[in-house]
Amino acid sequence: MIDYNIGLVNHNDLSGSFFHLDRDDPTVGFPYDASSFFGHTYPATPMQPLSPPPSTPTSPLPSELDTLNLRLRLGSHLAQHLRHRLEEQYGYTSTVGISTTKLVSKLVGNVNKPRGQTTIVPPYDGEESNVVAFLDAHDIGKIPGIGFKLAQKLRQHVLQRPPVHDAGLVYGGTEENVSVSDVRHSLGMCAELLEGILGGPGSQKGIGAKIWDLMNGVDDAEVGKARVAPRQISIEDSYIRLDTVEEVKRELQMLAGSLLRRMRTDLTEDDDEADFPVDGAVGQVTIAVPGKRRWLAKPRNLRLTTRPRQARNPDGSRVRCFKRISRSAPLPGFIFSLSESVDALVDKLVNETLLPLFHRLHPEKSGWDLSLVNVAVTNMAETATDDRDGTGRDIGRMFKRQESVLKEWRVEDKDALSSDHDNGLHRDMMLRDKPEVMQRVRDDSPHCMDLEPLVESTPDGNEEEDSWDGEERSFDAGDVCGTCGTMMPTFAMAAHLRYHTLPD
DNA sequence: GTGGGGGAG
DNA sequence: CGTTCTCCCCCAC
Numbered sequence: 001m002i003d004y005n006i007g008l009v010n011h012n013d014l015s016g017s018f019f020h021l022d023r024d025d026p027t028v029g030f031p032y033d034a035s036s037f038f039g040h041t042y043p044a045t046p047m048q049p050l051s052p053p054p055s056t057p058t059s060p061l062p063s064e065l066d067t068l069n070l071r072l073r074l075g076s077h078l079a080q081h082l083r084h085r086l087e088e089q090y091g092y093t094s095t096v097g098i099s100t101t102k103l104v105s106k107l108v109g110n111v112n113k114p115r116g117q118t119t120i121v122p123p124y125d126g127e128e129s130n131v132v133a134f135l136d137a138h139d140i141g142k143i144p145g146i147g148f149k150l151a152q153k154l155r156q157h158v159l160q161r162p163p164v165h166d167a168g169l170v171y172g173g174t175e176e177n178v179s180v181s182d183v184r185h186s187l188g189m190c191a192e193l194l195e196g197i198l199g200g201p202g203s204q205k206g207i208g209a210k211i212w213d214l215m216n217g218v219d220d221a222e223v224g225k226a227r228v229a230p231r232q233i234s235i236e237d238s239y240i241r242l243d244t245v246e247e248v249k250r251e252l253q254m255l256a257g258s259l260l261r262r263m264r265t266d267l268t269e270d271d272d273e274a275d276f277p278v279d280g281a282v283g284q285v286t287i288a289v290p291g292k293r294r295w296l297a298k299p300r301n302l303r304l305t306t307r308p309r310q311a312r313n314p315d316g317s318r319v320r321c322f323k324r325i326s327r328s329a330p331l332p333g334f335i336f337s338l339s340e341s342v343d344a345l346v347d348k349l350v351n352e353t354l355l356p357l358f359h360r361l362h363p364e365k366s367g368w369d370l371s372l373v374n375v376a377v378t379n380m381a382e383t384a385t386d387d388r389d390g391t392g393r394d395i396g397r398m399f400k401r402q403e404s405v406l407k408e409w410r411v412e413d414k415d416a417l418s419s420d421h422d423n424g425l426h427r428d429m430m431l432r433d434k435p436e437v438m439q440r441v442r443d444d445s446p447h448c449m450d451l452e453p454l455v456e457s458t459p460d461g462n463e464e465e466d467s468w469d470g471e472e473r474s475f476d477a478g479d480v481c482g483t484c485g486t487m488m489p490t491f492a493m494a495a496h497l498r499y500h501t502l503p504d
Numbered sequence: 505g506t507g508g509g510g511g512a513g
Numbered sequence: 514c515g516t517t518c519t520c521c522c523c524c525a526c
Contacts, residue, residue: 147511202509202524236518301505326507374518379505 018102018223033498034073038080039096039117042108042134047072047121065122072098072119074492079117081491087115100124103219104131106144124217131217136181143180143214150198150211154178157197158186184215229267229297234376235259236305242370252304252354255375256346260335263377268293268338298336299377302349303328304357307372324372327360329353331377 037047048069079096086092096117097109104120111118124131135143141151155163155178163176183189195208204210213219235258242248271294305326332353335345354375362368479493480486483500 145511149510204510204523230520231522232520234519238517303506324508328506372517376519 018105033495033502034070034077036077036495036498037073037119038076039098039119040112041119041121042111043121043130045121047119068100068122068124071100072121076117076119077495078489078491083117099131101217101219102221102223103144103214104134104217107138107142108134129217135215135217136179136184138180140178140180140183143211145214146211151178153197154183158182180215229380229382231380232299232376232378233259233262233266234303234305234374235262236372236374238307238372239370242373243366243368245365248358248370248373249350249355251373252350252358252375253346255373256349256354257342259375259377260342260346260349263299263335264293264338264342267297267299267380268295293338295336295383297380297382299331300379300381301328301377302331302353302357303374303376303378304354304361305372305374305376306358306361306370308362309369309371324374325361326374327357328378329357 034050041047048065050066050069050073075098079098083094083096086094093115095109095113095115097105097107097111098117098119099105099108108118108120120130120134123129139151140146140154141148146154152163155176158178159176163178191209191212193208194211195206198207198211235255237251237255239251242251271292303326305324307322307324332349334340335349337345479488479490481488481493481496481500483497486496488496
């Protein structure tokens with residue numbers, strides 16, 4: 001069950017991702033000083049104070065509100081930790097939203113850009129819900145899942161007339177301002193009415209209930225795992241004029257070449273971990289085979305898509321048409337040859353597959369004029385799943401795996417600073433997040449404690465060992481408290497150490 | 505499995 | 514900034 005999401009909204013070249021914690025994960029169970037809070041809140045009010053944390057794991061569970069508070073603080077600690085390391089190690093600033101669902105954490109991740117984090121504070125339910133208040137202020141089209149078409153339908157319903165939008169601009173925004181609140185409070189609004197407005201042939205089943213839930217802050221969408229390979233790879237180009245077979249063939253060769261190179265870089269990996277039996281050796285020895293690559297996933301289908309330009313009207317008016325049409329065929333297996341040259345493979349693919357597809361799409365010898373051509377490979381069949389199923393991004397699972405991961409390097413030394421089993425992370429953490437640093441309070445936000453500056457120079461940090469490349473060691477591994485031996489994720493250690501200093 | 509609609513970034 | 518280039522999921526057939 002997912003009840004906790006942190007949206008990491010992208011900047012620069014990093015794509016957004018979400019982290020979640022399970023309701024029954026052990027995080028809330030370990031002794032933890034959650035009195036600190038990082039970043040901003042929505043609304044800009046102090047978070048509810050917490051009851052003192054239970055002194056032993058067997059103490060009674062905190063109230064529901066305290067649990068929510070605790071989890072939001074924990075989320076802010078995790079977000080701070082991730083943003084901190086992201087900026088320090090890679091130079092990326094980032095913005096994070098912390099809430100209990102993907103919808104809300106994503107939306108609240110849009111505030112305090114480009115270098116901050118924002119948490120929606122309780123209450124989450126009832127008339128005073130901050131979630132509902134936050135959503136209500138948004139334009140209806142800003143809700144993820146409500147794009148241009150659905151937003152226009154909703155605006156039209158609320159306004160009782162077609163919404164006005166910038167003339168001549170297809171992508172232009174609307175001048176009408178219809179908020180989530182306007183839609184929610186419009187006469188007789190409910191899931192069934194929405195289904196009537198938005199539903200129809202081809203539309204998603206239960207779209208009305210889904211949008212109704214979203215507008216009310218209800219979102220049970222799960223945090224998906226990252227995949228090794230995308231579902232499809234496509235390459236396309238648009239054209240002012242493309243109306244001869246010769247030009248089309250040339251463009252198909254261009255596109256297919258790009259696509260094949262993309263496939264080779266994105267869908268293959270170095271196969272330098274091959275096991276070879278070695279004479280006289282017991283067992284197997286790993287020998288690097290430089291340059292050898294293998295396919296991670298093999299697409300099964302090839303799709304050719306075009307966007308024909310609207311036939312010129314008699315008066316020469318331009319009715320922009322964005323309809324695409326496509327034909328697809330099985331992707332021939334020869335394309336996966338890594339020994340043949342791209343050019344040779346492309347030539348074969350264009351002649352044997354793409355041109356036939358094109359003629360299926362445009363049987364007429366001429367008369368068409370294409371404004372866009374797209375070539376895609378789809379229907380990936382993953383080969384030899386390498387256990388890279390993205391479990392490293394599942395924080396709940398990460399905690400559960402800690403027992404076995406940490407068992408072998410549990411430290412007896414009380415002073416974790418001197419341990420060389422900790423990849424430098426523990427020391428790093430303590431230097432950077434020690435209480436004095438965390439207690440610094442910004443003058444302009446009396447209720448928020450911020451780590452400021454976000455990035456502090458760490459003396460003689462070991463760059464190589466401190467990397468989270470592959471996210472296995474540093475991110476996936478946790479820490480052991482030098483005082484009590486409790487295991488927990490690295491980002492939580494500072495708050496745990498503060499717990500030991502709390503008065504009884 | 506194929507073709508299309510709608511959406512996100 | 515608006516537009517383009519990808520990528521996604523869902524649906525009907």
